[in-house]
Each structure stands twice: as C-alpha cells, then as structure tokens.
Amino acid sequence: MSELTSLTLKAALDGLSEKKFSSVELTKAHVAAVEQARALNAYVLETPEKALDMAAASDVRRARGEAGALDGAPLGIKDLFCTEGVRSTACSNILGSFVPTYESTVTSNLWRDGAVMLGKLNMDEFAMGSSNETSAFGPVVNPWRREGSNAQLTPGGSSGGSAAAVAAGLCLGATATDTGGSIRQPAAFTGTVGIKPTYGRCSRWGVVAFASSLDQAGPIARTVEDAAILLTSMAGHDPKDSTSLAVETPDFAAFVGKSVKGLRVGIPKEYRVDGMPPEIEALWEKGIAWLKEAGCEIVEVSLPHTKYALPTYYIVAPAEASSNLARYDGMRYGLRVDGANLTETYEKSRAEGFGAEVKRRILIGTYVLSAGYYDAYYLKAQKVRRRIADDFDQAFQKVDALLTPTAPSAAFGLGENSDDPIAMYLNDIFTVTVNLAGLPGMSLPAGVDANGLPLGLQLIGRALDEGTLFSLGGALEKAADFKAQPKRWW
Amino acid sequence: MAIDAATVRKVARLARIEEAEDRLETLAKELSGILNWIEQLNEVNTDGVEPMSSTEACKLPMRDDVVTDGGDPARVLANAPKSVSNFFVVPKVVE
Numbered sequence: 053m054s055e056l057t058s059l060t061l062k063a064a065l066d067g068l069s070e071k072k073f074s075s076v077e078l079t080k081a082h083v084a085a086v087e088q089a090r091a092l093n094a095y096v097l098e099t100p101e102k103a104l105d106m107a108a109a110s111d112v113r114r115a116r117g118e119a120g121a122l123d124g125a126p127l128g129i130k131d132l133f134c135t136e137g138v139r140s141t142a143c144s145n146i147l148g149s150f151v152p153t154y155e156s157t158v159t160s161n162l163w164r165d166g167a168v169m170l171g172k173l174n175m176d177e178f179a180m181g182s183s184n185e186t187s188a189f190g191p192v193v194n195p196w197r198r199e200g201s202n203a204q205l206t207p208g209g210s211s212g213g214s215a216a217a218v219a220a221g222l223c224l225g226a227t228a229t230d231t232g233g234s235i236r237q238p239a240a241f242t243g244t245v246g247i248k249p250t251y252g253r254c255s256r257w258g259v260v261a262f263a264s265s266l267d268q269a270g271p272i273a274r275t276v277e278d279a280a281i282l283l284t285s286m287a288g289h290d291p292k293d294s295t296s297l298a299v300e301t302p303d304f305a306a307f308v309g310k311s312v313k314g315l316r317v318g319i320p321k322e323y324r325v326d327g328m329p330p331e332i333e334a335l336w337e338k339g340i341a342w343l344k345e346a347g348c349e350i351v352e353v354s355l356p357h358t359k360y361a362l363p364t365y366y367i368v369a370p371a372e373a374s375s376n377l378a379r380y381d382g383m384r385y386g387l388r389v390d391g392a393n394l395t396e397t398y399e400k401s402r403a404e405g406f407g408a409e410v411k412r413r414i415l416i417g418t419y420v421l422s423a424g425y426y427d428a429y430y431l432k433a434q435k436v437r438r439r440i441a442d443d444f445d446q447a448f449q450k451v452d453a454l455l456t457p458t459a460p461s462a463a464f465g466l467g468e469n470s471d472d473p474i475a476m477y478l479n480d481i482f483t484v485t486v487n488l489a490g491l492p493g494m495s496l497p498a499g500v501d502a503n504g505l506p507l508g509l510q511l512i513g514r515a516l517d518e519g520t521l522f523s524l525g526g527a528l529e530k531a532a533d534f535k536a537q538p539k540r541w542w
Numbered sequence: 543m544a545i546d547a548a549t550v551r552k553v554a555r556l557a558r559i560e561e562a563e564d565r566l567e568t569l570a571k572e573l574s575g576i577l578n579w580i581e582q583l584n585e586v587n588t589d590g591v592e593p594m595s596s597t598e599a600c601k602l603p604m605r606d607d608v609v610t611d612g613g614d615p616a617r618v619l620a621n622a623p624k625s626v627s628n629f630f631v632v633p634k635v636v637e
Contacts (some may be wrong), residue, residue: 383623402559403560422556435593449571
C-alpha cells in the first residue's frame with residue numbers, strides 16, 4: 053500500500069481539507085492500487101475515468117469551499133447497487149450486461165456528499181453465499197493468508213469484494229449489504245469493520261433485491277469511526293422505499309469515543325456452540341474483559357431460540373428470493389434464451405442465467421410457498437421468527453447491547469465448504485438472528501488466530517440504537533488495538 | 543420430509559427453471575437434506591404466536607395516487623433483449 057491508500061477515511065478527509073493532497077492525487081493512488089491487485093478479483097468493473105472525473109470535480113468544489121462530508125474520498129461499490137450508466141449485475145449472468153438508467157438511493161447519497169466511485173465490487177451471486185464462490189465472475193481471494201502458507205482463502209461473503217478491497221487498500225471504504233451476515237462475516241474474515249444498521253435505516257431502492265424483509269445496506273471500513281462516517285451518509289428516509297424509516301439520521305461519528313461507563317452488555321449463553329474454536333472463545337472472553345475495564349456491566353442473558361434462527365432463515369429468505377427473482381424472465385431486461393414457446397423461453401433463460409446456489413434457493417423457496425406446504429414451512433418459520441425477535445426484546449429489557457463472536461471460524465480455504473450447503477450456511481450462525489429481528493449489528497477486528505488470521509467480535513444493539521454500538525465499538529477497538537495487516541503478495 | 547425427483551420436476555416447473563432429467567435425483571437429495579435440517583423448527587411451540595412478516599411496527603405509509611415518474615420509453619427499454627418502436631418484443635403468447 054502506498055501512503056495514500058493506507059490512510060483511514062477520516063485521515064484522508066482531514067488531509068484533503070488541510071490541502072495536503074488533492075482528490076485527484078488520492079484517487080490516482082487508488083486507481084493504481086486497484087490495477088495492481090487484479091489477482092484478488094475484488095473489482096468486477098473498474099471505472100478509473102469516472103473516478104478521475106469525479107475527483108477533479110471534487111477538487112473544484114473544495115477550492116470553492118463547497119466540500120461535502122465525503123468529498124473526494126474514493127470508495128468501492130458492491131455490484132448489488134444500481135449505478136446509473138455503469139454496469140450492475142449482482143454478479144449474476146442473468147444480469148450480464150445490465151446498465152441501469154437510475155442510481156440507487158444509497159449511492160446517490162454518497163455522491164451527494166462528494167464521494168468518488170472507483171468501480172463495482174465482486175460478491176456472491178444475488179448476495180447468496182458466505183464465501184464469494186457463487187459469483188459469476190469467480191471468487192474474490194482474501195488478501196490475508198495463513199502464516200507460512202500460500203493457500204487461497206475466502207474473504208467471506210456475500211460482500212467479499214467490499215471486505216477484500218478495504219483490507220487491501222483498494223478503496224477507503226465500501227458499500228455492502230447484509231441479509232444474513234453478508235457485511236459482518238466478511239468484515240471478520242478480513243480484519244475490517246462492518247455494520248448492518250437497523251432494518252429501514254438505509255433505503256433499499258435501487259439495491260437488487262434478495263430477501264426484502266431482511267436486506268439492509270451498510271458500510272465496510274477500516275475503523276469504527278470510518279464506518280460511522282459512511283453510514284451517516286448512506287442512511288436516511290427515502291419515500292421510494294416504503295420500508296425506509298422516517299427517522300432522523302444522527303451524526304454517528306459523534307458516538308465514537310464516548311464513554312461506555314455504566315452500559316450493560318449482555319452475553320448470550322446460547323452463542324457458546326459446540327465445536328467453536330478455543331481461540332474464538334478466548335477472544336470473546338477478552339472482549340468481555342475489555343468492556344469491563346471500560347466500565348461496562350456484563351450480564352449473562354438467554355436467547356433460547358438462537359439455534360432455530362438458521363433454519364428459519366433458510367425458509368424465509370428463499371421464499372422471498374423466489375418471489376423477488378421471478379422478475380428475471382428474459383422479457384424486459386437481462387438474459388433471454390429463446391425456446392419453442394413462452395414457457396420454454398422463461399425456463400431456458402432462467403436455467404442459463406442463474407447459478408447453482410441461486411437455483412437451489414429458488415427451488416426451496418418455491419417449494420415452501422407451494423400449495424400444501426405453506427403452513428408447514430413458511431407460516432411456521434414466520435412464527436418462529438417472532439419468537440426469535442421476542443427473545444431479543446426480553447434481553448434488551450436487561451441490557452443495552454450484546455457481545456458475541458461474529459463467525460464460528462476464521463477465513464477458510466476457497467473450495468473447503470462448497471460441497472455441503474448446510475456447512476456453508478452455518479457460517480452465519482451468529483449473525484443471522486440480527487437480520488430476522490431487524491436489529492443493528494457490527495463486527496470489528498479484535499485479534500488473530502494461531503495462523504495470524506483476523507477474528508471479529510460482534511455487537512448487537514436495540515433497533516435504531518446504532519449510536520451505542522459505535523460507542524462500544526470505539527471502546528473495543530481502542531482496547532484491542534488491532535494493528536495486523538495482510539502481507540502483500542498480490 | 544424427503545422430496546423425490548417428481549416433486550423437484552414439479553417445483554422447477556413452477557419456478558420456471560429448466561432442469562435436466564439426469565439432475566433431478568441429485569437435486570432431490572440436496573433439497574431433502576436442507577428440508578430435513580429445517581424440520582427442527584417443529585420442536586418450537588408456536589401456539590398462539592402471530593406470524594412475523596416484517597420487523598417494523600409501523601404501518602405502510604400512504605401517498606397520493608398520482609404519477610410521479612415516467613414518459614421516458616427510451617430509458618425503460620434501454621436494457622430490453624428485443625424492442626421495436628417503444629415496445630418490448632416478447633414471444634407469441636396467444637396462437
């Protein structure tokens with residue numbers, strides 16, 4: 053990493069405002085870093101010309117004294133966000149050459165505040181996956197490697213490109229999305245910070261839909277403060293998304309560094325699962341000790357329905373996906389493969405356009421919604437979902453936030469889990485509950501395992517209480533003093 | 543519950559996804575594995591529990607029923623696989 057690409061977003065914004073460097077210089081350094089890092093496969097589309105145009109325009113604004121909150125900062129955008137005039141595919145062949153004629157609300161907000169787009173980031177197809185291996189563009193390679201090994205590791209998924217790009221210095225921050233853990237698990241696997249805000253904080257308008265009652269956008273960044281700065285810009289009420297909450301967006305960065313003394317933090321006992329590596333258990337204990345030292349009160353809590361969250365998710369999410377993905381019919385946009393009649397054209401277009409995991413989930417979703425099975429599966433899952441949400445409600449009567457590990461392992465090797473769908477799904481065991489309940493969840497790097505790979509801790513908060521997560525995250529970040537960096541091999 | 547190849551064929555048809563005959567058995571096995579794992583939900587007592595379809599307590603907002611966008615066929619058709627003079631071209635549906 054050059055000096056400019058290893059800055060935090062906050063330091064870069066300060067440097068721009070102090071005229072230490074221009075946005076064009078900062079952007080050029082990132083464009084060069086992106087070009088040199090193609091072995092990581094983090095970007096599926098590089099937009100260097102657009103980036104330099106946006107950077108030049110930013111420098112003009114700054115000279116006039118009209119700089120916005122993110123002015124001149126080069127960012128990467130997950131390919132799930134529609135970007136006007138720039139190919140947006142959700143990393144699926146069915147949207148192979150789709151060029152939106154509109155801009156997602158979240159990215160519009162970033163451009164409104166002056167950010168610069170470096171390109172589109174790789175991800176699991178339609179955000180369905182935990183290792184980036186379902187992408188039509190091939191997997192992202194984690195910039196981190198085990199010490200003394202050249203084995204290629206996954207950066208996690210689905211926002212693997214976002215996490216890898218932030219970890220490798222290929223952008224100052226990135227947009228991501230999280231339906232069952234897709235911001236937090238990749239953040240944990242790459243030593244970065246990711247937050248999935250409360251459902252409804254960020255508009256879903258212009259974000260390719262996967263499971264609409266669970267999907268939420270959020271940032272991946274290098275520090276808790278950077279994540280706060282990005283989320284403040286991304287969030288906000290949007291009349292174009294009927295589930296967007298009509299609430300004020302606080303200045304989240306103002307919560308970072310605030311005292312956490314007297315906050316009550318719950319430790320859910322059901323998150324101590326069998327087979328959890330002792331290093332993760334030990335890191336969790338460290339996190340508890342750090343929060344105690346910072347003046348928090350630690351309380352054991354129970355979330356009795358935790359073990360049912362994943363099976364609930366694997367009914368609710370595929371059911372919603374099967375409905376959402378019905379739009380890919382080869383008629384109005386996307387891939388069309390002609391058949392002998394209309395039905396055959398639909399069937400061939402979708403057979404060729406969707407990858408194996410997406411098809412598997414559409415079939416599961418279609419099955420659980422079909423006549424005769426709706427009550428046994430879908431309705432049952434919706435009821436268990438309520439019980440999972442009720443568990444959190446009860447816990448939050450006693451505590452202000454919860455602390456858990458983010459993922460049950462460190463980054464694993466590409467190809468290691470791809471033969472067994474359920475083994476892959478278990479990656480989200482600690483993160484998926486939060487999506488079902490609509491709560492905010494943050495992952496931050498807190499240590500490394502015996503192989504030198506980063507491990508993350510997760511903070512879970514009350515609905516709309518991201519502020520407390522940023523304060524607690526800031527305190528944990530300070531105590532953990534995580535300084536490890538991936539050794540550059542690309 | 544185990545599902546068989548015939549059920550997979552039916553579900554694939556409902557989902558409008560062409561699946562080769564020689565893939566149906568493999569898919570049936572995969573999907574049965576996932577469904578068997580999901581069946582642990584039956585352990586949970588959900589008597590009298592209201593199904594949850596949204597995490598938001600508030601009602602969907604209402605707005606005036608007025609046109610807010612449109613009148614731009616070129617943008618609408620920009621990504622169409624086939625189009626002719628401001629129309630999508632689709633396969634013949636009615637003989």
